[in-house]
Amino acid sequence: MKRQHPDALLLVRMGDFYESFDDDAETVAGVLGIALTSRPMGRDEGRVPLAGIPYHALDRYLDRLLTAGHRVALCEQTSPPGKGLVERRVVRVVTPGTADSGALIEERAHNWLLAVGPPAVDGRVGLAACDVTTGELECRVLGLAEVPAEWVRLAPGEVLVPRGVTAIERPPATTASVAERPIEAFAPARGARLLEERFEVASAAALGLDGAEVASGAAGALLAYLGETWPEAVPHVRPPRVVHPADEVVMDPQTRRSLELTEGARGEVSLLSVLDRTLTPPGARLLRDWLSRPLRRRERLEARLDRVQALVAQHAPREALRRALRGLPDFERLLGRARAGTATARQLVTLRAGLERLPAVTEAARASGAPALEVLADALGAARDVAEIIAAAIADEPPADLGDGGTARPGFDAAIDELRALAGDARAALAALERDERERTGLPVRVGYHRVFGYYLELGRAQAARVPGDYEPRQTLANVQRFRNPALASLETRILEAREQLETAERELFEQVRAQVAMAGAGVERAAAAVARLDVAAALAAVAVDAGWVRPTLTEGGPLHIEAGRHPVVEQQLLRGAFVPNDLALGDRSSASADVIVLTGPNMGGKSTYLRQAALIVILAQCGSYVPASSARVPLVDRICARIGAQDDIASGQSTFMVEMVETASILRTATDRSLVILDEVGRGTATQDGLAIARAVVEHLHHRPGGSPLTLFATHYQELTALAAELPRVENRSVAVLEREGEVVFLHRIVAGGADRSYGVHVAELAGLPRAVVERARQLLREAESARGRIEVDGQLPLLGSLLGTPAEPDPLLGELAALEPDGLTPLEALQRLYALRRAARERLAVEG
Numbered sequence: 001m002k003r004q005h006p007d008a009l010l011l012v013r014m015g016d017f018y019e020s021f022d023d024d025a026e027t028v029a030g031v032l033g034i035a036l037t038s039r040p041m042g043r044d045e046g047r048v049p050l051a052g053i054p055y056h057a058l059d060r061y062l063d064r065l066l067t068a069g070h071r072v073a074l075c076e077q078t079s080p081p082g083k084g085l086v087e088r089r090v091v092r093v094v095t096p097g098t099a100d101s102g103a104l105i106e107e108r109a110h111n112w113l114l115a116v117g118p119p120a121v122d123g124r125v126g127l128a129a130c131d132v133t134t135g136e137l138e139c140r141v142l143g144l145a146e147v148p149a150e151w152v153r154l155a156p157g158e159v160l161v162p163r164g165v166t167a168i169e170r171p172p173a174t175t176a177s178v179a180e181r182p183i184e185a186f187a188p189a190r191g192a193r194l195l196e197e198r199f200e201v202a203s204a205a206a207l208g209l210d211g212a213e214v215a216s217g218a219a220g221a222l223l224a225y226l227g228e229t230w231p232e233a234v235p236h237v238r239p240p241r242v243v244h245p246a247d248e249v250v251m252d253p254q255t256r257r258s259l260e261l262t263e264g265a266r267g268e269v270s271l272l273s274v275l276d277r278t279l280t281p282p283g284a285r286l287l288r289d290w291l292s293r294p295l296r297r298r299e300r301l302e303a304r305l306d307r308v309q310a311l312v313a314q315h316a317p318r319e320a321l322r323r324a325l326r327g328l329p330d331f332e333r334l335l336g337r338a339r340a341g342t343a344t345a346r347q348l349v350t351l352r353a354g355l356e357r358l359p360a361v362t363e364a365a366r367a368s369g370a371p372a373l374e375v376l377a378d379a380l381g382a383a384r385d386v387a388e389i390i391a392a393a394i395a396d397e398p399p400a401d402l403g404d405g406g407t408a409r410p411g412f413d414a415a416i417d418e419l420r421a422l423a424g425d426a427r428a429a430l431a432a433l434e435r436d437e438r439e440r441t442g443l444p445v446r447v448g449y450h451r452v453f454g455y456y457l458e459l460g461r462a463q464a465a466r467v468p469g470d471y472e473p474r475q476t477l478a479n480v481q482r483f484r485n486p487a488l489a490s491l492e493t494r495i496l497e498a499r500e501q502l503e504t505a506e507r508e509l510f511e512q513v514r515a516q517v518a519m520a521g522a523g524v525e526r527a528a529a530a531v532a533r534l535d536v537a538a539a540l541a542a543v544a545v546d547a548g549w550v551r552p553t554l555t556e557g558g559p560l561h562i563e564a565g566r567h568p569v570v571e572q573q574l575l576r577g578a579f580v581p582n583d584l585a586l587g588d589r590s591s592a593s594a595d596v597i598v599l600t601g602p603n604m605g606g607k608s609t610y611l612r613q614a615a616l617i618v619i620l621a622q623c624g625s626y627v628p629a630s631s632a633r634v635p636l637v638d639r640i641c642a643r644i645g646a647q648d649d650i651a652s653g654q655s656t657f658m659v660e661m662v663e664t665a666s667i668l669r670t671a672t673d674r675s676l677v678i679l680d681e682v683g684r685g686t687a688t689q690d691g692l693a694i695a696r697a698v699v700e701h702l703h704h705r706p707g708g709s710p711l712t713l714f715a716t717h718y719q720e721l722t723a724l725a726a727e728l729p730r731v732e733n734r735s736v737a738v739l740e741r742e743g744e745v746v747f748l749h750r751i752v753a754g755g756a757d758r759s760y761g762v763h764v765a766e767l768a769g770l771p772r773a774v775v776e777r778a779r780q781l782l783r784e785a786e787s788a789r790g791r792i793e794v795d796g797q798l799p800l801l802g803s804l805l806g807t808p809a810e811p812d813p814l815l816g817e818l819a820a821l822e823p824d825g826l827t828p829l830e831a832l833q834r835l836y837a838l839r840r841a842a843r844e845r846l847a848v849e850g
Contacts, residue, residue, distance in 0.1 A: 191220020
């Protein structure tokens with residue numbers, strides 16, 4: 001078995017332990033911090049290293065082995081112990097992408113196994129992602145450059161890639177385990193055949209994969225891998241859901257990071273943490289999925305919004321629904337364990353108890369009277385038969401181990417009831433035998449039990465010589481002697497056979513019930529999907545009511561209008577009413593609204609918040625959520641591009657400025673006239689004149705884009721860029737309002753028309769706690785610079801060239817003097833004297849500036 005799985009740690013079930021041997025034992029002991037022992041393994045083997053873990057703690061130890069980067073092959077006993085050599089076989093190989101329990105499986109998030117195929121001739125790449133715990137399978141086709149973004153979005157536990165293919169770029173920050181597979185495993189024809197066999201269809205086209213052959217190849221590689229590592233999980237995989245890129249909003253990793261959708265910077269609050277009031281694990285996973293890939297399909301979004309609106313409008317049904325949902329189990333993963341054959345009796349009872357609570361969910365959903373909720377309420381009854389199957393056969397409180405008895409419900413199976421009665425009456429039968437033997441022999445016989453010798457008849461040494469002839473000596477101790485007779489042997493056989501037969505019968509019954517649950521799993525799937533959608537709708541409605549959000553108006557293109565918009569995350573961290581709302585109008589040609597807004601103003605004034613809230617409101621609308629505003633008209637965008645904040649990529653040797661330029665370049669290449677572009681402080685990572693030139697060129701490129709400008713918010717400290725509003729027809733200036741009063745500066749956090757005339761950097765430096773002497777010196781230098789209308793040179797940077805942006809520079813006295821010369825009116829001697837004077841002045845200038 002080790003030769004069959006050389007790249008995995010082999011754990012062999014031996015009684016109550018999983019044992020590892022040889023080199024594996026040393027690895028297991030080292031990773032888990034457990035004792036490394038040894039035992040003789042035959043006359044020629046000597047002592048072999050061993051390291052074992054209790055079978056009931058397997059999940060906990062598996063997590064640690066997988067986290068350490070190991071695959072684990074589980075070898076189970078496949079024949080009952082006690083009748084010769086126990087048969088064993090490797091039933092599964094546990095990997096990070098195929099784990100189905102333990103700490104590696106986050107209850108509120110998917111654990112994706114991702115397969116990425118090799119690029120086709122046309123550059124397209126097939127992807128397939130499967131969560132083996134829920135059976136979900138997704139397929140899609142992307143361009144090669146888009147693969148890292150999807151990799152990051154899914155955050156898979158494990159990724160299958162073709163061996164020897166270097167064109168597939170792996171995200172630098174990925175923590176996924178990567179398994180290389182033969183390139184032949186990704187062949188489209190092979191994948192189509194595996195899909196057809198698994199789902200019993202005539203062709204892969206019947207699964208929606210027509211024209212997506214490369215995705216068929218990736219799905220086939222994934223199914224083949226599951227067949228090798230966990231064959232029992234393959235029947236649990238559902239028909240693929242084919243995802244078309246045109247259905248979803250594209251967001252690259254930098255945009256997701258900048259907007260803090262599912263993870264806040266430095267562990268702070270994210271948009272998901274604000275929205276996630278879901279009460280069930282499937283609902284939590286669905287909400288995360290919606291947020292990570294907003295939709296472009298208006299009809300599907302309106303259906304989501306209809307459900308939210310129905311619950312926003314009615315308090316009592318909403319709260320009744322949330323009470324009914326609270327505490328429901330994870331139907332999807334319980335069904336997955338039943339289909340894979342790993343569900344315990346207690347887990348089936350948990351599934352049954354959850355299904356029996358669904359009528360209350362149905363009643364609460366129907367109470368709203370909303371057609372949008374009626375459809376989901378109808379689906380909740382699809383799993384009623386499954387609950388009845390479990391309730392009829394399985395006891396309400398089964399034991400943790402089938403061998404302990406009591407799994408079958410009394411009265412369900414007459415044969416099991418009879419065996420249980422015999423096994424349960426063993427004590428009474430033994431007591432009766434003891435009484436009969438005392439009466440028959442006239443001796444104080446006592447019945448006892450020994451683990452090795454079994455049941456025995458015990459007498460003191462003084463009475464041992466008087467026993468009947470059918471008493472067979474079994475064991476002699478210091479003061480007592482133990483015997484066995486035919487009556488006791490017969491009773492012992494019946495007791496042990498009854499217990500063994502009871503365990504076998506209950507195990508067979510349980511496996512039969514588990515198989516019935518798996519066969520009827522489609523109803524559970526429908527009910528689980530309905531529960532998840534109701535849970536998300538109720539959660540979004542609760543957020544909308546508590547925070548005062550409104551239903552957005554969705555349009556196919558056109559302007560973006562937001563009245564009194566608010567940042568959904570920042571607002572939650574402030575006192576109610578403390579957040580300052582702001583309006584936004586972009587792309588309205590009828591009212592001369594700009595396509596590009598250049599936003600200036602001081603640090604800490606709220607520029608970045610304003611940028612982010614615009615993007616987050618659009619994302620919320622295209623997830624099917626209400627939005628934080630008094631009203632919002634949102635055009636369905638195809639892509640959101642955000643570049644906010646500075647970040648080094650030390651691992652790849654890229655500086656902050658290089659990362660900024662790479663990300664900006666990506667935005668300029670991919671943004672369309674249906675995109676929303678958010679750019680903050682482009683060009684700040686280099687010398688001032690270079691940064692200003694780049695910033696202006698970026699704005700011009702977005703404005704002049706063939707086919708139309710994307711909706712763009714461009715925040716900057718380069719006040720010179722405000723001149724663009726006078727030169728480009730679809731550029732407008734906005735700034736953050738500031739109040740100066742008696743030497744004090746107050747940031748009002750209001751966005752107003754026009755550009756800022758100052759950046760208030762010295763004031764922010766003072767707020768940050770710079771030494772007073774430094775702040776005063778900075779103010780002095782600033783006053784000198786402003787009075788001289790010159791430029792301060794900082795860190796060796798050259799003075800800003802006003803001509804770069806068409807802004808006139810201050811006249812140079814030396815140039816003025818030269819321009820005023822009239823050479824024709826000078827004698828040769830006077831001309832020579834003036835030339836020497838100009839040279840002297842120029843050298844003095846250079847000496848001062850150099």
